[in-house]
Amino acid sequence: MNALHTTADILDIEKIRADFPILQTKVNGRPLVYFDNAASSQKPWKVIKAIEDYYTKLNSNVHRGVHHLSQKATDAFEASRRKVAAFINAAHDYEVIFTRGTTESINLVAHSFGKRFVNEGDVVIISALEHHSNIVPWQMLCEDRGAKLKVIPINEKGELNIEAFRELLDDTVKIVSVNYVSNSLGTINPVKEIISLARYNDIPVMLDVAQAVQHMPIDVQELDVDFAAFSSHKMYGPTGIGVLYGKESWLNKMPPYQGGGEMIKTVTFDKTVYNELPFKFEAGTPHIEAVICLSAAIDYINEIGLDNIARYEHELLVYATEQLSMIEGIRFIGTADNKASVVSFNLDGIHAYDVGVILDQLGIAVRTGHHCTQPLMDIFCIPGTVRASFAFYNTKEEIDALVEGVKRASRMLR
Amino acid sequence: MTINEIQDELIEEFSLFGDWMEKYENIIQMGKELPLINAQYKTDDNIIKGCQSRVWLHADYKEGRIFFTADSDAVITKGLVSMVIRVLSGHAPAEIMNAELYFVDKVGLREHLSMTRSNGLLSMIKQMKMYAMAMHSKQNANGTV
Structure with missing residues (x-):
């Protein structure tokens, strides 16, 4: 625990907010209230400075050059891989593959695992809570291989029906891919039981842990999960970089995803020998700056402590749910017993888009729409929701502003 | 009134509003007053899909002029749609095709035409212009222009 950000078990939110320069922004003359953290989080100075440091002190291509800068960049790059591995407690550094983001990580597995292990008549299981990025790659695989996609249903609270999942399991099922936390509803899924x-x-x-890794400690060995995917930009790091964790045994059996530089050992016009892990899955020059600066984001999270983050964000969730529930005509979408700091709602007879426009005028950033989960919205028979998602730099005062804003929108739009 | 005269009229109306609340209350009011599209035209064929709000658009061609009716499931979008219809409906195809919609910017609603809004408004304007273009070529082919 870092004394700078915490006093005993209480986070010093004012000090934390000072670490995020963008939070000082004024929108339409009002202080920005940023509640779109599930879409992308803001970046602390530590990360912003790391980006400047990279381009002023390290910039060079990695893994190839014998010169000084290339060595330094490579060292920082591989140190970041070790940091990510430690962050999720991977057994080996080379089980951490850098990708462009969660979407690319899932596509990589759907493609490479699918090519090797999924055949005609086989089944892939996802859940009704998935983001399009955990639906479409599997759909594409199933179309390609003549396999079938099956979906774990949910109850009216937005919780997975584990009994139904149990019934789907037989020897035609080749892989299960579900999220840890639902991006639209905030439901925390019982992934230990699923695994x-x-x-x-x-x-x-x-596991798609894009909405989990910034909110709670994740230990891939304890979970005994085979693959996990997440994005840097949702965890206070740079955009354009993400992680695929995969167990060594699976990754070694899977063919490469893309061909090119870095992923080869030897190339002749007759045959290419692929490089070993992790490079086999990292074709081309990677997003070096972002990989290195993701390490700064992890340092920042560790300084504050994921347990502290989880506790404080839960407090925000409970407060927001209580305060919003007093608004007449509000309907929460997703009322799971176990939730991350996401509140999704609609106002009776009012389109989510209209609410979002009025809140924006008040300087409050929320997400409206289907949140890239159209099948889930169809289950609830709605075109979309208003979603407020909280991070540890948010405050109860900001939630009060949201509640006032929603009341105002409700008055204006009725 | 020409398309530009109507735009200027709208800009003047909006200049009277003191703050964003009054402006949006007016847009919401215009949305509520938008003459309803005939139910028979509110079909999937006439839907313009935005990512968030949906817009239905129907066009009638009468005596050399195009008349638009529309609807949306979001009331602010509906208000914006109503403004665009007030500006473009009832004019000749060539006028609609060549119209430059400067009022959106002038009344401070430019952000509603941006890609991220995905409210279907931009696609609706494109659709209206395409319809005008189609009618214009038809007029030319028939030698009525």
């Missing part, structure tokens, strides 16, 4: 049920049937599990 142990799948494991009992010898089925590997991929």
